[in-house]
Every structure is written in structure tokens, then in C-alpha cells.
Amino acid sequence: MLERHSALARATPYRSSILRMGEAREFSLVQVAGFGKAFEKAITPFLGKLPAKVGNALDQHGRTLMRTEPNQFWIVGPENDDIAAKLHTHAAVTPLSHSRTRIVIEGAPARNLLAKGIPLDMHETAFKPGVFAMTGLHHTPVLLHCVGENRFELYAMRTFALSVWEWLTDAALEYGSQIATSL
């Protein structure tokens, strides 16, 4: 029986009383792309209203829709989501569930933690729930989605996920982790 093996399967967990960090598995990520308005019209019946511009996320029908390029969306849904099959004839559908490792970061210091590595304004008036940004962390591309006042979902490239995790847990040492650090 083939079993899934996460990029963070052997990562050292992070523990702290004020900051929670960990991998959030069990999701599906499907990228749909097409050309022009006709494409958007074709997929709307399956997805609902589409986010108007790059950087906006909409939660609909148990899925999160993100416009990641002018003609491209990410659909984050439950692990067994069948949306890919439904959209197949209407758009270029690319399953990407394995390509990203999703890390949840939650707690009062979350914004300060992220500001140590992400060159975006993390102030609560600037990066609000419902907003996402594709940016860089530790020299790697990441998608950061603000899902609550101090709750974030970070999509790291799977092959870089352990490095990103090690970077995060190192940066979060001051918030009270029990793991040891290395130089």
C-alpha cells in the first residue's frame, strides 16, 4: 500500500505557550489556468465567485480560491476534493497538492516572527485576514495566507519545506521553544 510521506515527517516539532506552529496536512491544491474571460465564465459555475485580483482569497463551498496570476487560480480544498475532474474540460488543471507543504503559524508573536524573514508589511492594518501574498522566505518562494488576526497559512515549496521549517523554528526560539538551536 503506497503511503504518503510528508516533507516534515522527521522535522523537530515546535512547542511554545504563545506560538503554535505545525504542518497542516490533508488538503488538496489544484491549479486552474485558462485564457481570458471565457475561461473564468466557464469555471464560475463550479467554484462560485472568483477573486477579482491577484492577492485576494475567497472562501466558498468549503474551498479557498486564490487568484495567483492574472489567468490562474489556486483551489485549496479538502484532501479528497473532486474539483479537478469537474474542471478538466474547461481549463488547464494541474494538481499541485504534493508540491507545497502547508505550515500553520498562530499566536500573538506570529506577525513579528514572519517579519524576520518576509519583506512584506506584516502590520495588522496592512496584512489582513483574507489577504495572501506570494513572496520569499529564506530565499525560497512561499505563499503566505492570512486566515485570522494572528493566524497564517504558509505554503512552502515541498523540496524547501524542511529548510523553511528550520528557519521558522530558529526564528521562533525567543518565543519559548524547547528545541535546541544550532549555529
Place this chain on the structure above:
Amino acid sequence: MTAFRRLATGGRIDRTRRHAFHFDGELCKGFAGDTLASALLAENITLVGRSFKYHRPRGFVSAGVEEPNGLFTIGEEGRTEPNISGTTIELSDGLKARSQNAWPSPAFDMMAVNSLAAPLFQSGFYYKTFMGPTKGSWMFYEPFIRKAAGLGAGTYMADPDRYETRYAFCDVLVIGSGPAGLAATLAAARTGARVALTEQDSELGGSLLSENSEVNELWRTEVIAELESFPNVELKSRTTAQGIYDGNLVALLERRDHLRPQPRKGEARQILVQLRARSIVFATGALERPLVFSNNDRPGVMLASALRTYLNRYAVAPEQRTLIVTNNDTAYGAAFDLAAAGVAVSVADHRSTIAPALLNRAASAGLAIFPGTGIADVEGSKGVVRGRLSGAHAAVVECDAVGMSGGWSPAVHLTSHGGIKPRYDETIAAIVPGDLAAGHFGAGAVMGTFGLASAISLGSAAGINAAAFAGLTRKSKPVAPPAGAEDHSYSILPVWTAPRESKGKAFVDFQNDVTARDIRVAHEEGYHSVEHLKRYTTLGMGTDQGKTSNINALAIMAGLRDVPLADAGTTTFRPPYTGMAMGAIAGRTIGHHFRPHRRSPLHDWHQANGATFLEAGLWMRAWYYDWAGDTPEAAYVKEMELVRKGVGISDVSTLGKIDVRGPDAAEFLNRVYVNGFAKLPVGKARYGVMLNDDGVVLDDGTTTRLTDDHFYMTTTTAQAGEVMSWLEYLLQTQWTDLKVHVTSLTDEWGGMAVSGPKSREALQLAFPGSNLSNENLPYMGCLDIRQDGVRIRLLRLSFSGELAYEVHVAADFTASLWEHILEAAAPLGIKPYGLEALASLRIEKGHVAGLELDHRNTLDDLGLGKMAGKEKAYVGKELRFREKLQAPDRWSLVGLELLEPDRKLRGGAILFAAGEPIKGHGRGYITSVTWSTELGKFIALALYQGGLKHEGEEIICAFPLKDEQVRARIVSPHFIDREGARLHA
């Protein structure tokens, strides 16, 4: 004789919190709120170090960041930090400070003999002594000179402290928290703008902290209290704005080391913040400058403002008598405050006419005033005994300290970092900021306006304007000044040079021991430009970067050249404004976190199963496995044999993988590859090569047609990112009419190569339900199958030259599938093989890879010219046929066989024709080397002038680094199975 004492009352120190510290091993005591400098002065330690070249005794000149003299080595072992100014170190309990450049002690310094050899060390000493005919002597003298001259020494031990970097944003950044900065911050805050106020000092207040005015202190505390009530304001003391860069990027250094000498786990000692501000208010104040006269470097000769700061902020005063020498009104503030503290004060004032109000106040305070008088010299060797005046009153004045004021230099540094040249303002005899950039505002002394009332009103206006620039236009009422605030007069009389009576060394740059005479020598020898002057004399270099010396030097040079000071120019101001720890620049980009590592989905398996890793680019790759040997040399040969004779499995997840789809996908690929892809049948893979526009090879790989409009491209590991960006560039900017989407699948899919004569058998065992026969899955065929509901892509490709397959599957399933194949095919003896064997197998086969595809070689150089379509257009076609790229003697691909059995071929070896002298760049070089298990000898791929035209010739492979030369023969680069029988088996 120079002596200082602590007053029983007053100052901003906390007398209830004592701090014990060590200076040169001696136990000293101070208070919380002291700096190292104020605590040493309070202990009457006035001689704290020796000068850079002449080893002259030195004490503190200033009370701030401009300090040129009072440098210390702070801390021990890994925390040792040299060249830290005592005037900026906050005293903490247990602090350990050592003096520098003196042995055995500052008071008795053996190297003071350098003073006698002083003529040796004048301007251009190094150039004159060690260039030209006597150049060789540098080798002999260097160790002595390095020992005799210099500042503190660092440590080789690792710094145990943690440093971090951070990004920050705000609407308005105010730099400096004097009256102008406080007013600007408050005014900007009232508009609702996000405001950050940075202050390098431990306390907010700037010049107000050096005063002794209850009414101003009340204003300061009220403003700070109001600022603290704003949620949109961040007050950052102990934070230095070190530099301003493009796009209003400000580098801020936050220091936290005062908080805890032993930081808690994970707590950074210093943080380098990259702050983006929409607008900036410069309220950086001004620095007082010294006067130039004989022996002006004696301990006890200080800036008048420094005496005032030590008195009012730290309750430290000269023992009995102080001589103030000035050319402007501001030094009277120090004079009055010292007199009020019981110090006998004399004032020598260069100006013959002094404001009557000032004279009246001086008279009632009991000051002795000498108008029209300067200072020529001070007497005393390790301190000041008396000052020798010159001019209208050539008196000799007994004193414990000399407070000098040559006027004020606005701290224009940050305003100039963007390349804006400051300009000379004659009315205040000072360099002021040039025209500020859009979004930059200034107020207070930095703009050349001295005085409390104008600092507050202009600061307030600057804060409102800066907020408006940032888009915050809400009305904000101007900040009210303290009751009775007014602007005192300045009335400066420029004085740059020493009086004629000055006979001894008159220092301009204390830290670098540059005297007025050195500047004269530089001028005589033709170094007139300020940039030349700086480099010839070292003036303005060092930790203080000439904060106290630059303008005096410029003025002296302008005088020598007989040009107006405005025309003399200034040197360039560069970041950082003050010294900083290298650790803060590195942040956490050290050691394990130096760069990210990229790991295959099989990484954990490799780690658990005896792989040794090799860093290849960012990737951590399984290099070889311990089943085959303990060293790469031993292991890869066994792993090669496994593949040649049986079956092996190797991780190829690092290959770039790109999803190409859309109605024009075939046309798109047909354009980017030199060979045809338009007619590639569905279910078939094809090897392809791409060129850059310049006709040079960019990358190669195999691309498979999955459906009519859907392709699966692979690239080399090294070029994956480059190829992806290139395809996006073409689609998004050049061929916008093509309907094609490209998406990287490198992270989505894992891959493994199953190679060797038994590989079909192995996969058949792993996937018993699938038909893997030669007919159903021929060479370059593709088959998508399912196992446990998981889609698996089988591609019959070979890098090794053997019957081989690539098995691709979604990343999370890769490890599980790998284990499944290993288990199923165990009866065949399948084992993993690593990168070294993978790369060696392809050399035997003659496949080019990254080492040959180095962005310098053409298709023809690599023997691939025939692949290119003759009729069709492809990227790089036109420039491929440039004359030089078609020259017959270009270095092109050959194989090499070693002719000396007990020796080695080496990558990078330089190739020469037999009998040719071993000199220069040769006729080519070896790109890749391996031991050939099939041939039982070392073989190599190489680029050789004229290429295979020389097949069969014997050549020399020279490796000068090891002084080796070996003989080899040029052969075809395809060492095995030239007909491809194994591939098609």
C-alpha cells in the same frame, strides 16, 4: 592638572543602582545611567588610551558617537569587541573594558617612543617608504609596524551571541529625538500616520538631556508621555539609523545588549532592521567641532558641549578650574552651567565683539572673559595643567580641563547617503544638507537652524509635511514649545587653523593622528582634492569616520589652496553612520541557516539507509551508499557495476519538471527545442536541446507528449529555474499569441531511475498488473499506470546507456513507491546507487551534462549539430551560425582514455598536444572524469581544439596544481554500446 569628580547631586544617573566594572583589570564603580566614559571620568580616570601612530596619551574628547579617542575593547573571549567608544557604551554591572594600543598601560606606554620617530609617520609614510626601490623592505617591517600602530584587536573565537535581521514598515520615520525630532513625531502622530522614532541614545531627548532646565525637561517628559499614548507610534531608543538606501530603505541597528549581558535563548543581541518609510524626517542634530591648536589632544581638552553633558547628565565635573575656548555663543551654555556647579570658569573668545547680554550674564556668574583671544597651546603631558592663550589676551590660565568649541557641524551624513551632496553655508560656517530628496524633510540643527524654539516649530512642520507626503492629511495642531523657549544667538566667527604661536602638534583628526602640518605636507605634495587628502593622510577614516575632523581639514586645505571653502568639496558620506557588529549584518545567515537546502522526497529514506550526501547547488543529493563502500571512490565503482550487470535504483527527483499545456503547446516546444516536437506522437518521449538567443546551448532534457495539448518536460537539475523563467519570458513577452501554460512540477513529482539489464524484470515484479514488454513500453515510450489508486508515470529513458526506466510519482508517495520497488525486486539484487555512479555511467555513455553545458558551448561543440532541424525555425538558430561559432578549431567534445595505468585523469586538467611545451591555456580541458568499469581504466570527457579530427592522437593532460602530467588518447566520447543495443533491449 586634569582632574574630574562626581557631584553629590544632580544628573540623570540613578545613584541607587551601583554598577561595578573593570577597566584594565581595576575594579571601578559607577551608576545606572552612566556611560563607560562618564563613569571613568567620575573615577578621575582621564587617560584612557594611546593614539594610533604616535602613542600619545589620550582622553575623552566628546560625550557621544563622534568620539575619536576613547576607544576600548569590551568584553571577553567570544564576546570581545574592539574599538568601541566609551562615550556610547552604557555602563552595566560587570562590564569589562580594556584600553587599546598601549602596553603595558596607557599611563606608561613603551611605544610612546614612536613620538620621537614622528617625522617617519607623516603623510604618505607608507607610500614613501615602501613603494618604489625600497618596496621589498615592507616584508621586513610590516610585523613591527602592525604591532606599533593600530587600534584594538578582535578575536578569532566565535561570537556566542545571536543577531537577527527584520523587515519593518512605516509612514513616517523620524530620525533623532531631540526637540525637533520629538516635535516632528508628535505632529506626524496626530495625523494618524504610522510613525517610527529612532534614537541612537538610551534615552529620548537629544540635546535636552545635556541641559539643566526644568521647564525643558517638563516639556520633554510630557511630549514622550503623549507619544506613548498613540497606538500608531513606535519609539525606538538604542536604535541607530545607519544608512539610507534606494526607495527610502533605512538600515536601523537595534541594540538590546544593555538589557541582559547574557541574553536568553533565542534573544538577539542586535537586530538589523530594514525599514521602509514613505517619508523621513531628519532630526539628527549637529556635532560640535574641536579647535586646532598645539597639544589639543591632551587628556582634559574636550568639546565644550561634552563638558556640559558630563556635568548635567552624569554629574561629573572638572575638579576646580575650566578654560572654555570658543568662536561662538553656544559654549557659554557650558560655561554658565559649570560656574553654577562651583567650577571656576575662564572663557577665551576668538570674537572681539561679544553680545552684551552674554557679557552681562557672564559678569554676574563670575566668569573671566578674554575677548579677541584664542588658545595656542596647553601645557601638561598626561593631562592639562594650563592653557596658553594668544591674541588680545596672551595670558596663561591654570585649568583642569579645556572646553573648546569651533562651532557646530550639522550631522548631514544620512541626508547624503542617497548621493545628495551637502553644501557649505557661509552664515553658519558649516556644511548643511543639499536639496533633500522628495519625501525627505529635516528640522533642527541638522538643517543649520540652532535654537529650541525653531527646532520645535520647524520639527512640527516637518512632521506634518512628512505625514502629508505619506498620504496622511488629517489636520494636526502644531506642537507647542516649552514656556519661554527662544532661539539663542550663534554668531560664529570661523576659526580653522592654529594660531601662529602654536608650535607643537596641532591635531585635526585625533583618531588617525593627522595634524595640521600633515595637511600642509599633503598640499605641498600635490594632494589637493579632498578625496586625495583623505587617502594620503588617512584623515577621516577609522571608527569615527572624521565626525569631528572633516570640516576643519577641508577648511585648512581650502585655505592652503586659497579657494572658498564652498569650492573645496566634501568627501562622500557612506553608511554605516556608526560602527556595528559584523554579526548584525549576517543576522541568522550563518552556519546551518546560511542558505536553504533543497531535499528530494526521498531524503529521509537516503538518510536512514546509509547515504552520504553531497551538496549540489542547493540540493542535498545522495552521493553514494554505504552498502557499496565507505569512500566515494570505492562505492561508485560498485554501484556502476550493479547497473551494468544487474539493476539499480537512483533518485532523480531533482530533475526540473515542467507541465506544458494548451492548444499551442506543440508549436511552442517546436520553437524552443532545436529538434522537432510538433509531430511527436502521444505517449512518446523525445530528447531535446534548447539554445539561448545567442546560439549557445542552454539546456537539454526529455519531453513527453501526454495528450495532444499536454506535455511533460524535464530539464537538468542545475538549469531548471533558468529554463522555467526563459519559457515564461517567451510566452509572456514575445509570443503572447501562443496559448500555452507552463507550471513547474519539480516539487509535485518525485522521480527514480531504475537501470540495468534486469530493470524491466524489476519493474514487472513491482507492477505485476502492467504490461511492460518491449512492444507495450518501447525505448522512449511513456506509460501511465496506477498502483493502489496512485498514478505512476513510467518513462523508458536511459541516462546510463543501459535498459532503463524513469518512474515518476507524486512527491509524498515517492518514498513509499521506492521502498515497494526495492522490496518487490529484491530477488534480483536491486540496490540504490548515488549521484557519483549516476554521473559516471553517463560519462561512459558519452551523455553531456552540466559540466559540458556551461553556457559557452554550441551544439556542434558537443557533437549534437545534426539534431537541429534544417528547415524549421528554432530559438538561437540565426546566431548559432555566427562565423566564430562555426570555426573548425573550436574546442569540442572528445573522449579521453588514460594511457598510464597506475595514474589518474583529473577534472579541469589542461590539455596539450604531445611534445608541446606545458604553458598557458593549452588546447582544451577535461570536463568530466570517471573510472570505467567496462574498460577497466580512467576515461574522461573533454573539450579539445578541433575535437574528433584528432581522434587517435596521444595528448598530455597537465594538472599544474599537483604538478602532474599524464598521457591520454583522444577517442570517441561514446565509450560503450555505440549502436544502442542495450537501450532497445
Place this chain on the structure above:
Amino acid sequence: MRIPCPHCGERDVSEFRYGGDATKKRPAHGTGDLKAWHDFYFLFDNPKGPHLEYWQHVLGCRQWFRLERNTATNEIGEAS
């Protein structure tokens, strides 16, 4: 430096890659002789001052665009 991505808004320069001179017209596919390609690929004005360049938001939306940048001051203009 801050660069205004036409799709993501203003971002830090570290998210972008530089892609060369955008003032020159690349010959259409399959057209242009050796000289046309030579001139396109190798000849540049290298101006000091305002310039039009290609940039890619490589850590962001991966879109290429043209950006006005002053090569002397790094002043940033329009992105399109």
C-alpha cells in the same frame, strides 16, 4: 529598491529577477537575419538615466513586465 508589480503591487526588489533591456525589439520567431539577431542580442545603449527594462516577479506571481527605472538614481517609474 521597491518595484511595483503590475499584479501584486509594490514589493521588495529581492522578489524579482532582472531580465535585461526592454527597449529593443526581438525579431519575430523565424524572421530576422544574422545581423538583425546580432544587433538585438549584442548591441545595447546602456543609458545613464531613464531606462526600460524587463523584470520578472520570480518569487511572486512569476509574471514578466516592463519597468521604467533610472539607472543613475534607481528611481522607479511605471510598470506595464
